[in-house]
Each structure stands twice: as structure tokens, then as C-alpha cells.
Amino acid sequence: MTRPKTLVLVDGSSYLYRAFHAMPDLRAVPGDPASAPTGAIRGMINMLQALKKEVPADYAACVFDASGPTFRDALYPEYKQHRAPMPDDLRAQIEPIHEVVRLLGWPVLCIPGVEADDVIGTLAATAAGQGMQVVISSGDKDLSQLVNEHITIIDTMNGKKRDVAGVTAEFGVPPTLMVDYQALVGDAVDNVPGVPKVGPKTAAKWLTEYGSLDALLANAGAIKGVAGENLRGALDWLPTARTLVTIKTDCDLAGHLDGLPAIDAIAVGAEQADVLRDFYQKYGFKSLARALPSAVVPDAGASGDLFATPDASAVAVQAQQREVTYDTILTWEQLDGWLARLKAAPLAALDTETTSLDELRAEIVGVSFSVEPGAAAYIPLAHNGPDAPPQLPLAEVLERLRPWLEDPACPKLGQHVKYDRHVFANHGIQVRGYAHDTMLQSYVLEVHKPHGLTSLAERHTGRTGISYEDLCGKGAKQIPFAQVPVDKAAAYSCEDSDQTLDVHRVLWPQLQADDKLRGIYELEMACSETLFRIERNGVLIDAGKLAAQSHALGQRILQLEQEAYAIAGQPFNLGSPKQLGEIFFDKLGMPVVKKTATGARSTDEEVLEKLAEDYPLPAKLLEHRSLCKLKGTYTDKLSTLADPRTGRVHTHYAQAVAVTGRLSSNEPNLQNIPIRTPEGRRVREAFVAPAGRVIASADYSQIELRIMAHISGDEALLHAFREGLDVHRATAAEVFGVALDQVSSEQRRYAKVINFGLIYGMSSFGLAKNLGIETKAAAAYIDRYFQRYPGVKQYMEETKAQAKARGYVETVFGRRLYLPEINSPNGPRRGAAERAAINAPMQGTAADLIKKAMVAVQGELDARKPEVLMIMQVHDELVFELPEGEVDWLRREIPRLMAGVAALQVPLLAEVGVGPDWDKAH
Template structure:
């Protein structure tokens, strides 16, 4: 083993029930039934101390279930429905159990929305992948599916050990088949049905005979008797059952990248002797208190609780204070608040920042608010801080009511860092903020798109200021605490600094924008777009969950069918996702040609190889289709329904403005831009985006926008003429390239011309074109030469653009957005070539991004003025999507294309086309 470190994961939820039922009815005051129950606490202490002696751990975590629903409840409302509620005496001991486990040196985890088993699974697999040995302490058989050569389960109550051999001996199948085993048997404890009348012995027998659940399902018709009938009757349920029993190993643990937790954040800590002594005295454990030998309280150990993050925060605050004299107020009285409201009313511009309990802007609630009206001066209003040392705070609702006149007054100008988020947060409390005229994130995005746009980066880069980070206050990793638990004095210093720094950064960046008319115009477009995107995000889109469920079921059936077909071609079952097994099947068993090798010399089975092999062999084609459908199911049909916000009944995507260097928006949670539309299954996903009764969906889409921009930028007369005359530009190109009349162009020639048109926009080489068309490179080069002969303006544009980019380091859109190309003069050939391709394409993509933003803003303004019942609900690539009353369809068909065509005057006409239907796919 290359790494001898060990991670111990305790199934805390399992432990506390065992402790509660195993111990007598102990009380904080012995013999007084009215005093607090302490039996489970004492049992937990005993178990944790015993485990620590038994297993030496470098890293550790005691994982508990957090209150509230998880994805399984959304997937199956009857999940755990039959479970009795937790006994009140046990419930009252939960918080002290968490406290004492931390004092004993164990990091404690309870992640909202994620079951303890899934947290354990994510940490276990991530640690094992880094060579760490993992020991899980639990009596729960469900965790057996996690076992592998690096992950072992121990049950300290009965001495049972579940390693690979132990699981196989106990259940009759290896750990790799435990999910299939549990799906067939079901889970009575969690109320998850399996196949009726199928117990562990039958399940093990089937799986050993057929190799997997998927193979069993594919041959369900062969199973005899009542068991076979029950299996066939349950086929529709099994995919859901499998999801319910499968422990997730890629959970987002409080905002961290799934699968890559920072193990140092869960290092096993030392016992906090002083804290333990106080705890034991409080709960009547006098014997335990006497057993402690250390007379003085110990300092908090890494990973322990308490005031863990006090030192880093104090240090950062002190450092920040030394850099600059500041006057930061904490507002705790009405008089103080009224004085600050008067300052806000008098200010020409005020910076605003909200501190919240969530990064999800549609769910976030305010914890505190800060303002700054003058460099070095700011105020923080704490509103929902909690904890024994938290001061009395003004009531949230009343404070917001006093602030409402200023917040909703568009004449009172406001500034923020990522203002769209703060607008949502205030809206969650019923306040529509007006007058946000500046956003430092967007200022940076316009001026320096290729650099980071976070406030700390901006402050350091432009004002030389460094300050307190969120991690300084709240910690990081699985130990990160909510902002509401941050002491108010530290929260005030942090939030005031944010508002103050925002004002400082604005003072540097805004003059730079004012000095450049084109960049100022782009910035004003971004500010207006932020307003419109806020409206789109707020509107959300209605999702038809039954349609998605049906699609998931059908995709699941097809995926199972593809697996079986792959097994038949290969002559054996295998893991379709395993590169190692694919290589053995492809190259050793079937003798397929090796297309390329990896950097380590292994035979590659990546996407490119599969696509090449799929041209001649059936198995790679099956694998590609399997991957495509599995991704579609996992990313969209299984998940979209769970993303619905309960209070609105809709899905609300988040549009990130300051990400793509071209000015394009990115969409996430869910990502609307990556829904595959080149396959029937992908297009069907859009059928689930629907309108409520009496309303319809409409889609307005720019036609061939980037080709039109190419014609405008290059000024090529032949290309301009084709668009001005309303010709089919691909047919016109085919006629030019192949030297035939427009009416003689074949469908194949038009297809070639379309690939050439779009390929050249993206800087495609003759090699790339040949590969795309499936022709010889020499023939592709001839087509490109002929294209440039017919469209010399395009060739000239490309040559001049590359030369200009090399001289200036950036290119521009039609409207002046700057697109920086740091690698344009790189000595690295491939990087330089990539930058040259980007130099050609970026002005077109960027201009298209500017145009759709201009259209979005113009259309929203018209809707506000004339048709408030028409909602803009999505912006995807060059398309705007609406939900509207059926009676407004004719108006939208007539007006929106005119608005979209009229946002800019190019050398070619802009054309927008509208489709209408009951769902997004019909409208498109």
C-alpha cells in the first residue's frame, strides 16, 4: 500500500439509536424522572472511546442524518414512511451528543439534504481513491455495497467484520453486486419494496446465475414460477428501487467538489479536556469527570468544534485593520438604524451587501445587511445571528420595512458585487430593489474578461487591499459553519469590509469605463441584462414531472437493452464504464484495431476512439449510445423534477454572466444550454418544459446569426448578397464551391457546404473538415481553397483578424466588447493555433452574445409596457423562450421578431423566427 493513513467513518445515526436502546434510563439528576435523559449520551461516549482505542485514525468523522427531506423523499414519497418518530427523550439528547463527540476529538458531520449513508459513501470512495484505508463503523448492512479492497466495515457491537470476503460470505454475492441484491430484496426498514416473495437466497441465486440485475431483467422471461411472475410484474419499479437503495458517492458536501473532500478538514483531533470536564459535570457523569487527568482546558484540536475558527478570523481582522483606518458600525438599536437610513437617503451612491444562509439565490434568507456610503465607513445590521453570545438584534421584518422605501426607490442609486444575487435575496423577503446602477463584478467582466472577478481578487488587484475571507470566518470543508453562527463582531467586520471594498473597487473601475465609449456601452448592456436575467430567473419554468418520469423509465429500459446487446456482442457481461474492461473486450477478445494510446501507453477507449471504431464495429456504437442515454437520464430526466422549487412549483435556472470570455451566458442548476438536441431522446426532454392551462410556450430564435455576423464583419460581397436576397446560404455556398447552379445543388452538396460554412467560422482546418465529412484531407483542402476563391472577403477577414490579435492581444465584437487572447503569441504551437482559431470565431460568438442580450433587454421593456402577462422564461443560445396567454400569441408573433431584428443595424438583415406550442419542443 502506498499510503498507510486511515480514515474512520462512524455511522452516528446508527450509533445513537443503539446507545439509546442499550443503556438504562439515566438522568442528569439521578432518580429524578423530570430531569434530562442522558442514557444515549453516556452510551455514545462509551462507544466512541472504545472505537478510538480499537482503530487508530488519521482522519475521522462521525456522520449523522440532518433533519429534512432528501432526494429519495422526492423520488418516492413513501420512503421511510412507516418509521416511528424519534422518541422525545432521544431527540433531546441529539445536540449534546454532537457536542460531546466533538469534544472527544471526532469531527461531526450532518449535511442538510444528504443522508448520512450518502455522506459516508462520498467520503469513503473519495478517500479510498487517494490511497487512504477506510474503516466504517456501523451495523447497517446497506453500507456493504461500499466495501472494496480499501473500504472495510466493522460492527463493534458484535465483532463482525465486512470486508470483500465477509460480505460475500454473509450475503452470497460480492460487494459489487450488493446494490442489485438490495434492489431485488428491498429494504423493509426504509419502506423500499423489492420483488415480492424474493428473499436473500433467491436474489443471490439469480445474481450468481445471471451476473447482474441488468442481465437478469433482460432475461426475465426465462424465470419460472411465481418468482418469475413477480419479477416481471416489478420491472417498472426496479429502476426506482435501485436509485433508492444505491448509496450516492458523489454528493456535494456543503459546496465542495463531489469526490474531492479535503481530508485535512476531518483530521482526528485531540480530546478537549477542559470542555469535556465541564460537559461531564453538566450531565452528571461524575466518574468520567474524575477520570480526566489534565487540570487545564486544552486548546481546540484541528477538526474539533467550539470556537474553532476564532484565531484565523481574529488574525485576518487584525491584519485588515492595520492596512487602513476604517470606521465600521454594528447597528443594534432603532436610533442607530434611523441614522444610517438618513445617510443612505442622502448618499449619491451606496454599496449594499447581504449575508445569507444559502448560495441558492431563490432560497437564500438574510442573516445580515451591510452598507457603505463613503470609503472607509460602513455599517452592518445583524438580523439572524444565533448562539449564546449573540447580542439582541433588531427584528428582521421590521428592519426591512424601514429600509423598503430606500431599497425600492429607483432614484436612490445603489452599487453591489453581483447585484443579481442580492436582488433575489431581497425579493425572497418581498422587496423589489430598484436603483442598482453599478456592479463591480460586471465592471471587471467588461474591462478584464480574462481575469478573476471575485471581490477579494478585485480589491487586491485594484486597491492593494486584502481582508477577511469567508473561510476565515466559517471554516472550510465539512466543518464549515453557517454564517448565522459567526460572532456578530467578526461578521460585521467582514460584511462592512465587503461593502467598503466594493465602493473602493468601483472608484477605480468606473472611471476606466467612462473613458472608453464602446466599453461603457457594453457595461451598460450587461447591467440591463442583469435586470432582465433576474426577471427570467424569477419567473422560472413549469416542469411536467410525469413526462420526465415516463422518459426516465423508457431510457432506463433502453439502457438495459443496450447493456444486454453489448454483452451478446462481447460474448460475456462486463462493465460498460470500465476503460480496462473495454480495452480487454475490444482489443484482446474481439481484435479491434488500436486507434491510439494514452500517455501511459495504455490502449485508449476514449470518446474519440469509440466514434472512430463505431464507423466499422457494432460494439463501440452500442457503448456510445449507452453513454449518451445514461448521461441524459442522470443529468436531466432523473433530476429536473427534483429541482422544482416547492414554493413556486417551477424550476429556476441560474444564469452566470461573468463566466464565458465571449459574453455568452452560462446556465446551471439546471443547465438548459447543454440539453442535447441532435438526438430524438434529447429533444424529447424539452417536452417536459410546459405552460399551465390557458397558456402556451413560444420560442423566438435568431436564424443563422453567426453566419450573418460573418457576412457583416468580413464584408464579402457574395456572402452579403446571399443574405440580402434571402437565399438559402448553404445552398448558395454549395453552388459556389461545386460550380453548379443553385437549383442543381444536391442535398449532399448542401450538407457539405453547411459543414464548410460553420466549420470555417470555428477555424476548422482541412484535416478537421476531412474528418467531419469523412473524406480525404486533400479533397477537403480543395473545398476550402475553392470556398476562399468564391468568398475572398472571408479569407481577408481571417488573415487581418489574426494579425490584429497578435498585435493587440485581443479582438473585438461589432459593438466593442473586448475578447482577450493570452496565448495568441505563445511559443507553444498548439496553444497559439487554438488562440488563432478563437480570434476568428470570438468576434462572431461575442457579437451574437451582444445581440441576444440587446434583444432580451428590448423585448422585456416592451413586455413591461404592453404585455405584463407575457413572461420571458428562458434564454438559450440565440433563442428567447416565453410563456404567454393563448390570446397574446398573434401579438408576440408580430412584435417580437421585429424587436429582435431591430436591435442593431448590420449590413445584412437580422431574422428571428417564432414557434408556438404546448411545450418547448413543440414551440421549437
């Protein structure tokens, strides 16, 4: 039985608005606000390419609204009268969008006098009548009335699918009643009134009870209350409303389809690669242009140096057009042959397939290599599926590989090499010679983009490959990789190594061409190895202390619940927004601070904090929430994350996540322990040293303020740090016009908030809220600050201007921090980008400094003190576990090393604390 043909219809008008609002303010010339806007164009391309992969089609069309009136305007002149005019930047992209849609192979329909929904309805009904399956891609709920057994709606932006069951579940009525439903509730977007005060629930209830709008109108006299009165008042209007919301399925399209029958005219076409390339170049989409196939394939290896790649587009073309040779190694003879190739290779890509994503518990299932484009091999070592062939023994294979793996003179390449280091270490092998990591190359070159191999390969070489889900399935039905058939596993793993090699050939030359970015990349590579050591070391956890803390927190949580009940005068669910709203606003008469998007009275964190200034119950709830989170996230969970053999917790440091260069940690998240509360600080007491050893913490002092002084060059700030003054006291003296020794503790507190607030672009409103003062007074403090520190003001203005011109800012060491919204026409987005432009160089430079410190310190420990372990990195702090006899050495040498990693205009200062646990080391 042949499958039915598929028609895909794209609601182009819905797509282009969503693309415009979802994408940043891209320009044909990056950083030049006067050049053509391109965000909606790029978004449209992305959405159509994703849809084409998701839903293969025999026929397709992208349907747009044409300008000018339709029959609905004649029927009801107020139709769509309240719609805002199309933004100028979107209007400028309409014609290019139509052009690129055609070039991508999608027929474009834009028919005067007929709305896009009616064209979609007509084509869908026609195709369904011919037995085709129709997929409509749109976020517009109005199209739900078209759904039937042949017609389905998908929304690729959020994964929502509206088939008959989906429509019924979402709206409470089946698709056959959606026109009646829409007539009752109206359409605010199109300015079509419904029945006043009748919402979705009432409409669905009526239609379920009476079966149709006609039957409901015939029984309108039986409907009681205000709703019934409103229904009877709308009797004359509802037939018009129904006509307005009904999508036509019988439009005459013959004059707009080149004389062909409706469906034949919209067969899927091929991409016009050569013309597309010119289009992409014109609008600045260089990566899209590179990914297109070309008729001419340059010989990238002609120079004799495979990795001196002449042009990224050549790599992309080769990757897409070449034949591949992937071997499966099942004999010792094959292994010996590949070992010889590995030893002779100038660079070999290496990848592991494992039993787990947890790198400290993962065991090897197979290993793949690639030594030249299109040539790769896979060694299956632990496949146990029903058809698995005999495999070489894992332990013996690893011993054969060990000399090459542990030889630092044999250069190796990987994608997220820290993970593979751990996997091999789990088998007793210390891999040396990792020269490159494509994930980190991408992180340095394009921090604002995804860094997974699938994304990198598609973006830089145009290659799409086998996904993990293709092999193993999803969810509860997912099988372990060890059960994947060996031939499929080999194709998948070899492809990963081969693609890693291709991506490296594109990205590495770009790093070589920029000394500053290359320096950042080399720092990231060295940091990756240091993080591997830190993760491997882990930190000892005192499970008994955590259990006692959990018990105490549980008792306090119960006490808070009882206190809350007493204030409210009744028991209630502390986590129920509905019940909180009733008690706060109805029973206790608290003021409504804000409402949710649905009009409900909000009781979110911000509201609680505001109300807690005047009322005891919100304060109790805030404390209750914070203690519940602390208990659930840390005191209950930390012990479960410890290795049962050692009692040590091994956090995972994600290196390629934060756009500022900061590390993030998870399982457990060490950076979010709430140290501002006594209960939060107490959690750090459970991070302990074994007998005979101690914990030491080395923390950069006021690092971001020192960086601000350096990059702004402000003389007053430089003087304060060079003279070793208390910078907050010095700022207070300047802002309040008093002598240093006359600064009060309150004035110093104000100055501290100002110092750190301005680093993060805090406004006078934000400062006023933080200090609990009038906005006018806060503005006066900021003005006085800038008068006393003019270099800071100049830095801020120059940085914003530079960011607008280039689209990014840089750290002191050259790390790029991209700001795609810096020229956005949207004021709030642009403002946020401007604040980020000011802060990002300081956060990013602080990240660079702590990474430099980690690398320098680890090098010194390896050379002189291997018994001193670096066990954590949190914010601007390095944490160590060491023998008690090495404390004096650490107090002397670690601050020296940390201060010496860079020469700024102000001295770097690291302070050391020591104790039996992490808390007491502060």
C-alpha cells in the first residue's frame, strides 16, 4: 500500500511576524544600524529549513497576506481596525523574504483580495478531498476549524500539534464546532466582537450542551443570568461574526496558479543554490552561504598540509560531496593497521561511545578515530545486543592503545575533550596530547551560538548526520548504546569523528588568524585540563552534618507553616497562588501589587518582597520558600550525589555555557549556595577535609572593581587601589564629601551599593529601590559619583558606542562578548544590551583572570606540591584541600601566583583563609 502524498502549507504571514520578534536586530552589515535589517529574513530561513527536515512533503506552499481589502472589510468596516501598523524594519524585509522562500524551493502565494487563511483553507480542503495528508504550519489558533482526519496543524516554535484530539483537548470543542466557538468568544486581534463577557469556558460549555451555535441561539431564552442577557443582545450580530471568523475553503485560485490545477501548481521545488549563495552574501549570511553545495570543489589538501585550510567553503563542499570510508575494527590485524595510521597522523580526531552521560561513571562501549576527511574507524568493545558480533576484548584493546593515547607527542582532537578524558581515566588511562577541542573553538569564536557537534557540523560544513535518538530512541523506550547494532553504531561514531575533523578545519584557521582569540582559546584548552583535575579530585562531604541541617530546616519549615496559619487565621496551601490571593487580598486586605498575564492577582517573589515590607505573612512565606529550596537542593541532595566509595562529591564544570566566559557548575551547583543567610552559609560547613588535612580558600578581592579601575583609567579609582585604600570608604568620602576617617558605616554601605550597582548598569530607580531612598536622591548620588569618577562615565559611554559599532565588546585579554540586541529598535532590549556592554568586559575579564590563575596554580602544584589538591572553583575563589603542614606554603605562594597572572594598572590581591571546612576557611 503506497503512502498518501503530503501537502505542507506554511502560514507565511504568521511566520514572518514571529521571525521578526524572535530574532535579534540583525543587519546586512553587522554593527551598522543604517544597513538593511535581516533578522526576520534569517528567522524565516531557519524556520522553513527546520520544517522541511521535520515534515517531508510532495507539495508545499508558503502563503502570505496581500495588501488591500477583502470581502470581510466590505462586510464589517471595523475589521482589523485596531491592528498596529507593520514595523518599518519588518516591512523592509517582506520582499526579500518572498524572494528567499522561492529560492529555497517553496512556492509563494500572495493573492489580492483573499486572506492567507482562506488560501490555506481552500488548498487544504482540496488536497484532503483528494486523499492527501495536509500539514499546516502555523501558530494561529483560528486555523483549528480546518482540522480533520486528513488535516493537522503543527507549531514548530513550541512543538504543539493540533489534530482532532488536540483541538478538542485545547478548546473544549471539536474542530467541527470551532467556527461557532470563535463566533461566541470573538477575536480581539482581528477586532471581531463576540458575546460580551463570554469566554472560552462558557462558549465550550454552551456548545457541548446544545451541540451548535444555531441550537444555542434557538434556546437563547433559556440561558440565565448576565451571560444569557448578553447572548440575547448579540443575536443579530452573531451571524455576521460567524461569517467573519469562518475560513473559506472554496476560493477561486485559478488565475494565480499559472493555469495549473490547484495542487499541481505547488509541487516542492529544489533549492536554487547558486542564486541563494548570492542572496546570502548580499544579506550577510556567510555561514549559510558556506554551507551551500558548489559545482566546483577546490582541493583543500593540495598544499600538502591538510590542516592549512585555504577556505571554509571548500571544506563545506568537500564534506557534503565526498565519499566516506568507515571501518569497523573486529580483528587485531585491523587494529594494528589503524594504530599505525594514528601514530603517523598529524592530528587524529578521537571519540568515545559510553554507558552514561555522567563522565565519572561512564564506561566505554566503543571508540572511533578519524585521521583524514572521510576516513574513520570504530572499535566496538562492549556491544551486547542480540546480533552483536564477536568483539576484541576491551581491556586488551585499551592496553594496545595506551602508548598512543598517553603520548603527548601524538596530537589529538575531540569535541568536549574533558568528557573523554574522564571516560578514559575511568579505565586507568591518562590521555595526553589533546591539542584541540572543537567545542571550545566554537565557544571562543561564536560564544552566542550552540556548540554541540550536530549544530557545528550543520552550521560550518552543511552536513547533517545520524542523531543519538535515531539510534537509541527516546524516553522510556530508549535503549542503551551497548544494544545498538554494531554497524549502525559504527556509522554514527565514525561520522562524529569525521565531522569533528571537518569542523576543526573550518574553525582553527579563524583562530590562527587572530592572536587575541587564539590566546583565549589556548587558555580554554589549558583550563579544560585543569578542570578535569578538579572534577576528578572532588570534595569530601560530611553526611552527618547535612542530615542534622536537614532536620533543623524541616523543623523550622513546619514552625513557619504554623506561624503562617496563625497570621492567616486558617490553614492553607503555602504553594497555592489561588489560596494566597484569597488570603492576601480578600481576607487580609493587602494591596494588589501587580497582575499576571491572565489578569489574576500575582503572588510571585517580587510581590512577596514588596508586601513583606509592611506585612508579616509575606515575610514568613519568603523565609519558608527559601528554606524549602535550600533543603531540597542542598541539605537533602548533596549526600546522594557523593560517590559511595569515597564520600566525595564531584561537580561538573560546564566550560562552554556562560557568554561571559564564567564557568557554571552542576550536580551539585556550587555557585548558587545562598551564602547571604546563616542557613545557607551553614551548608558550606559540610564541605570538609579528611583527618590530617585542611580546607583553604583563595579569593580575589574586589576583582571587578579593580578591573573597572584598569579599563576606565579613572585616576581616583586607580589611586584608591594603588594606595590600598578601602575602595568603598574612598567612594563614600568622594560622594558624600567627607574625610576618609569621617565616613560612617551607613555611608560606606551606600557607596558599596553604588560601586557594584554601576558595574551592572543600575539605574537611579534601581539604586533607589536597593537603598530604600527616593529616586531623586539616588539620581543625585549617581551624578555626584560620575563627577568624582569621570573616567568611569567616559568608559561607559565609549563602551556603548563601540558595542553599537562592532556588535560586541572585548575583555582585557581579547575574549569577545557579542550583543545581538545592541542596535535593536526595541527600547528595553536595547537598554539591556547597553547595560550588558558595560558589565560584560568586567565579568569576562574576571573570568579570564580566574582561569589564568587556575592554570598557573595547577602547574605549580604539579611541579612542587602534588599533595595539595585544588578541589573547587566558585566565582572568584579557588578552594584547596591540603596537609596541615603545607598551610604556610599555600598562604605565601598561592596569592603570589594569583596576583602574577596579569599586569593591570592596579595590583591584584588574593586573600587566603584556612579551616577544617569550607565555611571556616572564609
